[in-house]
Amino acid sequence: MLETLGLLANGFTIVFEPQNLALIIAGCALGLFIGAMPGLGSVNGVAILLPLTFLVPPTGAVIFLAAIYYGAMYGGAISSIMLGIPGASTAVATTFDGRPLAKLGMADKALTAAAVASFVGGSISVVLFTFFAPPLAHVALVFGSPETFALMMLAFATFIGLGGDDIFKTLFSICIGLVLSAVGFDIISGEPRLILWDITGFLHGVNFLVLAIGIYGIGEMIWTVEEHNLGGGKSMLSEATVTVKRTIANLRELLSSWRATVMGSFLGYFVGILPAAGATPGSLMAYGIAKQISKNPEEFGKGALEGVCAPEAANNAASTGSMLPMLTLGIPGSPTTAILLGGMVIWGLEPGPRLFIDHSEFVWGLIASLYAANLFAVIIMLIFIPVFIKILKTPFTILAPIIFILCLIGGYAPTQSMHDVWLMVVFGIVGYLMRKLDYPLAPAVLAIVLGPLAEPALRQSLLISDGEFSIFFTRIYAGPIMVTAIILLFLPVLKIGYDKFRHRPA
Amino acid sequence: MIKSRRSFTKLVCIIGASAILAGLPAIGQAWEPIKPVEFVVMAGKGGGADKAVRLLQNIIASENMAPVPFTPINKPGGSGAEALVHLNDKKGDNHTIMFTLNSFYTTPLRQPKLGIDITTFTPVARMAEDTFLLWVNTDRKDINNVADFVKAAKAKGNQWIMAGTGKNSEDNLLTDFLNKAYGLNMKYVPYKGGGKVAKELAGNNADSTVNNPSEQLGFYEAGVTKALAAFTPVRLPLFPDAPTFRELDKDFVYFMQRTVVGAPGMSPEAAHYYKDLFTEVFNSDKWQQYRTKKSLQGGLLTDHHLMEYWKIERDIHEVMLRNMGAIK
Numbered sequence: 089m090l091e092t093l094g095l096l097a098n099g100f101t102i103v104f105e106p107q108n109l110a111l112i113i114a115g116c117a118l119g120l121f122i123g124a125m126p127g128l129g130s131v132n133g134v135a136i137l138l139p140l141t142f143l144v145p146p147t148g149a150v151i152f153l154a155a156i157y158y159g160a161m162y163g164g165a166i167s168s169i170m171l172g173i174p175g176a177s178t179a180v181a182t183t184f185d186g187r188p189l190a191k192l193g194m195a196d197k198a199l200t201a202a203a204v205a206s207f208v209g210g211s212i213s214v215v216l217f218t219f220f221a222p223p224l225a226h227v228a229l230v231f232g233s234p235e236t237f238a239l240m241m242l243a244f245a246t247f248i249g250l251g252g253d254d255i256f257k258t259l260f261s262i263c264i265g266l267v268l269s270a271v272g273f274d275i276i277s278g279e280p281r282l283i284l285w286d287i288t289g290f291l292h293g294v295n296f297l298v299l300a301i302g303i304y305g306i307g308e309m310i311w312t313v314e315e316h317n318l319g320g321g322k323s324m325l326s327e328a329t330v331t332v333k334r335t336i337a338n339l340r341e342l343l344s345s346w347r348a349t350v351m352g353s354f355l356g357y358f359v360g361i362l363p364a365a366g367a368t369p370g371s372l373m374a375y376g377i378a379k380q381i382s383k384n385p386e387e388f389g390k391g392a393l394e395g396v397c398a399p400e401a402a403n404n405a406a407s408t409g410s411m412l413p414m415l416t417l418g419i420p421g422s423p424t425t426a427i428l429l430g431g432m433v434i435w436g437l438e439p440g441p442r443l444f445i446d447h448s449e450f451v452w453g454l455i456a457s458l459y460a461a462n463l464f465a466v467i468i469m470l471i472f473i474p475v476f477i478k479i480l481k482t483p484f485t486i487l488a489p490i491i492f493i494l495c496l497i498g499g500y501a502p503t504q505s506m507h508d509v510w511l512m513v514v515f516g517i518v519g520y521l522m523r524k525l526d527y528p529l530a531p532a533v534l535a536i537v538l539g540p541l542a543e544p545a546l547r548q549s550l551l552i553s554d555g556e557f558s559i560f561f562t563r564i565y566a567g568p569i570m571v572t573a574i575i576l577l578f579l580p581v582l583k584i585g586y587d588k589f590r591h592r593p594a
Numbered sequence: 595m596i597k598s599r600r601s602f603t604k605l606v607c608i609i610g611a612s613a614i615l616a617g618l619p620a621i622g623q624a625w626e627p628i629k630p631v632e633f634v635v636m637a638g639k640g641g642g643a644d645k646a647v648r649l650l651q652n653i654i655a656s657e658n659m660a661p662v663p664f665t666p667i668n669k670p671g672g673s674g675a676e677a678l679v680h681l682n683d684k685k686g687d688n689h690t691i692m693f694t695l696n697s698f699y700t701t702p703l704r705q706p707k708l709g710i711d712i713t714t715f716t717p718v719a720r721m722a723e724d725t726f727l728l729w730v731n732t733d734r735k736d737i738n739n740v741a742d743f744v745k746a747a748k749a750k751g752n753q754w755i756m757a758g759t760g761k762n763s764e765d766n767l768l769t770d771f772l773n774k775a776y777g778l779n780m781k782y783v784p785y786k787g788g789g790k791v792a793k794e795l796a797g798n799n800a801d802s803t804v805n806n807p808s809e810q811l812g813f814y815e816a817g818v819t820k821a822l823a824a825f826t827p828v829r830l831p832l833f834p835d836a837p838t839f840r841e842l843d844k845d846f847v848y849f850m851q852r853t854v855v856g857a858p859g860m861s862p863e864a865a866h867y868y869k870d871l872f873t874e875v876f877n878s879d880k881w882q883q884y885r886t887k888k889s890l891q892g893g894l895l896t897d898h899h900l901m902e903y904w905k906i907e908r909d910i911h912e913v914m915l916r917n918m919g920a921i922k
Contacts, residue, residue, distance in 0.1 A: 273672045280705070
């Protein structure tokens with residue numbers, strides 16, 4: 089413990105060098121902006137700026153990139169809340185309730201909640217990272233396919249178990265997402281599959297952001313246009329003004345969401361450390377569970393503050409968490425850490441169990457910089473909230489075309505193919521129709537994120553066990569997770585039965 | 595302190611300078627790219643190929659070898675099919691190059707519908723050949739050589755798990771070889787990417803792998819995994835204790851190419867430019883260091899030498915795939 093604190097103190101002396109401090113602040117601000125631009129998530133930001141980092145020493149470089157990563161986690165919430173377009177894949181869950189809050193004229197409240205929850209998530213996770221890195225690295229290492237599949241089941245269960253929605257419509261939505269997630273290339277058989285109409289664009293699969301921006305960004309816009317009946321020049325928002333008094337009131341109200349925030353922080357961190365999972369599944373799962381444990385689950389999707397806090401806390405916590413397998417195992421925990429890993433190669437560092445020993449200055453400088461980046465990002469974001477609100481007051485007739493263009497850029501950016509842009513427009517229309525027919529869209533998004541993780545894990549497990557499903561129950565980590573998932577899955581059914589029993593006519 | 599502050603100023607300057615430079619036209623007689631060069635990666639972000647491309651991009655930019663930036667674009671779809679189709683569609687384009695692997699041979703063979711003829715592509719430079727070794731976890735105290743390995747794998751029959759990248763991939767070819775050569779019945783379980791495969795072995799979720807050195811290096815250096823034998827003609831300097839399969843009387847050698855290829859029908863001047871550029875990159879200290887560190891083999895190969903190499907390798911892969919039953 090003391091030794092860890094000593095190393096951390098060393099890390100802080102590195103962080104407080106003026107140059108590194110400047111890099112953190114610049115990185116946070118840049119990340120915030122990148123994260124707020126639809127489609128330009130932390131992955132793109134880090135990839136674009138990676139070539140610049142060879143000008144500073146590796147520690148400075150990783151600090152800069154980590155600050156961008158962190159800033160982008162904060163920034164992702166901005167366009168999710170204000171425009172209803174997920175700024176980054178990690179911020180999709182934030183649109184579920186952040187957007188309705190903004191429409192109720194409480195965009196400032198949602199943004200404050202996102203900033204504070206992100207800060208809490210980031211802080212809790214970085215403390216966990218500091219003190220429990222080696223044992224958690226071991227968990228990440230032994231976490232194989234059966235464990236991954238059990239965890240994915242748990243994620244699905246939290247969503248199906250969300251009371252309120254029509255369970256069959258939820259299942260239908262999940263199935264659509266799963267089918268879309270299966271498009272592209274099947275690594276188990278080594279064959280392309282579901283290449284619809286032989287269009288080569290489907291070879292790279294259906295990018296999750298294309299679906300998310302399509303149904304949330306474009307679909308949302310069609311919806312708003314209809315709702316406002318093309319109301320000429322009418323502002324999309326009611327009177328959201330920012331005053332100090334209001335901000336303090338917002339902060340006070342946030343206290344009631346502490347459970348969701350803390351839960352999101354821990355969950356996000358643990359999901360984040362699992363190789364290949366990353367912040368997006370973490371934040372979606374946190375949203376699902378927040379709804380389960382909430383006292384007012386019926387408010388979710390209509391503007392529940394907890395629905396903003398949980399995923400925002402989780403995605404920041406997960407972004408810290410995903411650094412762990414990157415540093416200790418050389419396995420990226422998320423797409424962004426995959427790029428960072430490439431950076432480490434350029435800087436001549438070999439990630440792996442020995443990195444903490446051989447390059448302790450690099451590792452602890454990075455960890456200490458996460459503390460600092462977290463603090464700066466929340467300050468920058470809180471300061472800029474009034475500016476964001478100003479933007480929102482732009483008349484809808486002006487804002488709508490801008491949002492539309494941002495959506496198109498966002499759809500194009502990840503793969504740089506026009507195919508995805510068209511696909512996104514199609515998803516926007518389909519998403520709008522599904523919404524008209526009262527189909528929940530979040531489960532489809534969840535499915536397309538988790539499908540590509542769950543499916544190979546399932547097939548790998550069954551390959552190993554010769555088709556025996558017992559493999560999911562007999563292993564030390566997989567077993568309890570799977571049982572929890574099954575209980576959660578049947579919870580709504582039990583609830584319905586119990587309610588019927590209670591309200592039986594006397 | 596002073597040094598680091600200066601480098602920070604340099605960073606700021608370069609951001610500005612590169613923005614200005616990108617707008618300037620090329621000066622001089624010989625052909626030079628006039629807009630950013632698209633550097634297609636036939637694999638996903640974070641994999642071995644992607645890391646190599648980002649290093650190449652870094653060398654070109656930091657040594658000012660080219661007047662324009664080289665921008666990596668990942669097209670991992672369909673085991674490289676997406677990237678191949680993309681490059682094929684760029685016929686005659688002088689600003690698109692690709693970093694390629696062995697799926698360059700296998701994917702067009704397995705998916706003839708794509709209509710890809712790799713001999714129409716423009717050879718630029720083979721930068722290296724990656725090697726393969728047979729790995730087990732160091733927890734297996736009973737396995738210290740290939741003979742032990744064969745004994746243990748035989749005892750477990752098809753419960754012995756060999757983790758590898760996708761089906762019919764390089765790892766699968768090597769597993770097939772081992773099964774045949776030693777009369778084994780190992781179960782091949784595909785994972786996404788070599789890094790994931792290496793981790794499955796380190797976490798004891800698999801019994802053995804045939805990773806590249808770069809994928810196992812972290813675990814190897816930490817003493818978590820050990821190499822039993824190499825699929826190379828001679829022993830690798832990094833792993834002097836691992837004999838080659840040739841030494842063990844099984845004549846099997848297998849490499850993974852790391853090659854830069856240009857779009858089909860690229861102008862001869864442009865092809866010449868890229869050849870010179872990547873020759874310079876090949877000879878740079880950074881690339882040579884990377885080669886040593888990752889235990890890469892295979893010298894520089896350009897022009898018709900590279901094309902001949904492709905043809906030979908394609909024929910070898912065709913035979914291998916046919917023997918596996920992956921193609922008819």
